Amino acid sequence: MPTNKLTIVPVSLDPQPTKVSTSISSVATVAPNCVIKTALAEISLFNGVDEHIIQTILRELKEQ
Template identity: 65%
Template sequence: MSTNKVTIVPVKLDPLPTESTTFRSSYDIASPSCVIKTAVAEIAFFNGVDERIIQTIMKELKSR
């Protein structure tokens, strides 16, 4: 069994908006470099995101 220390990174998935608004934040204006769509979520990665966060999310998706 592996004895490597596991780092848990909290991740919050925001629900897709059902209504469009006239105000657009800078988050909405920037386009993601990668988008993963599943049956229950849409995950967007932007340039500059830490690689550990991507690895953690991918491991969680793989285990489901």
């Protein structure tokens, strides 16, 4: 198994706009499949999220 150096890039999320676009149906709301709550953050994971993203999140939580 090759060992590649992992690079973790910090990201920040912009708040969701309060106005709903007309192209988005307000009836079809998407709920997260998994929510991880810590003292510092709340992480919501949705259906279809890439497995590598989940592994990175869990690795970062383990190191805290």
